[in-house]
Amino acid sequence: MHANVLRYFVEVARCGSIRKAAQNLYVASSAVNRQILKLESEMGTELFDRLPSGIRLNAAGERVLQHIRGTLNDFHLMRSELDELKGERKGHVSVVAMDSLFVDFLPATVEEFSDAYPAVTYSIAAVPPHDVPMRVLSGEYDVGITYITKLPAGLDVVTEVPLPPGVVMASSHPLAKKERITFDECRHHAFLRLEGRSPIQGVTSNDFPAFWESLAPSVTCNSTTLLKRLIASGRGISFFSKLAFLDELSRGDVMWRPIDDENVNELTVGIIIPNQRALPHVTGEFVERMVRRLKHVELTLREF
Known part of the structure; x- marks a missing residue:
């Protein structure tokens, strides 16, 4: 119409x-x-x-x-x-995801889906990456999006794309000239840290926990939005996937560099669902939209 x-x-x-x-x-x-x-x-x-x-x-x-x-x-x-x-095209979609997906990915997906399914309601929660699988497995949420590591039994990966965390900084930052950045190099620059456990805890070397705890961050908070602004303004560096910086990367406001650790660089972001219970029809449709958007984002971010 x-x-x-x-x-x-x-x-x-x-x-x-x-x-x-x-x-x-x-x-x-x-x-x-x-x-x-x-x-x-x-x-x-x-x-x-x-x-x-x-x-x-x-x-x-x-x-x-x-x-x-x-x-x-x-x-x-x-x-x-x-x-x-x-009595059609109704239902409730529940999603739990890591915080970086709330910057652009999930808002855009919900907006698109709401055009086709205006009667659908949503419950969407941001939690640390390592908490996502158990929230889905428990039945609290039907769908999760997080870094894919070893998952507990009872969960399936619908799709996954290579979007590992790396070091994000203003384009003028000295580390932006490097191709890869070591943990030790991060130690010598102002660090901006999301509150809580690191998203790459458990997938790096045994030395990482000691490195993480030894950092004296200039800012610690639980808001990706706040950290994004501070990073772009040159106040420090941080660890993030490119997912949280779609606009800033395309404009050249920030630079993303891989961490010099193969375990980290092999991390993928994936959509997970339970395999012990059937998803409602409308949730399945929503998952299909997320899969399409996640693959599109992967292609877009290859150039940055």
Whole structure:
């Protein structure tokens, strides 16, 4: 009922970038740009200000966005009411994942899925990577996303991609010139640490726990969002997968370098589900969307 141009317009307005919107929509940037230009031609006015850093809605664009959001909201409400009448396309999706997936991956997946399944509700929790498997195995959540190490019996890996943690720093940082970075080199620079156990604890050498405990981080917190900002502003380095820095890597604000440890570099990020119980239909559909998006992200991040 609604042309692609409406979805494209809303996503470009949200992202402030045609490239980023195209990535979230799984289409070529040229296709998104054509639709935006077509809409501006039909409206008889430009809807975005083109800036060196991206694009931004102008006054006319804000008015169009207001109308489109109202239209799409009415459409989703109508779809929900029809689904209620038919008893279809409803259900609840429960996901537990490591914190870095809450920056971009999970929000984009839920937004996309909600367009097709507006009556679905969600429970989504962020926990340390090593806690994810047991949360799924216990039945507290149906789906998990985490680093794949040795999993307990009762869990299956739906898909996994090579997105290991590495050292993230501002592009101007001295370590950005190196191809690989050792744990000892990290010791000599301001370190920004997520609170709790390291995500690579248990998969590195026996010396790693002592190294981790010996660090005197300049900042310790439980917020990836806060650490991302401090890293980009040059306040220190940290350990993260590229997943948490999609935008910053594409803009060149930060650099990611592998850790000089083969065990770490072999780590994958995967989607896990229980093999002892059947997932609800709507959860299975959500898992398929996550698989597609995770593989797309892997391809996008290969160049960084």
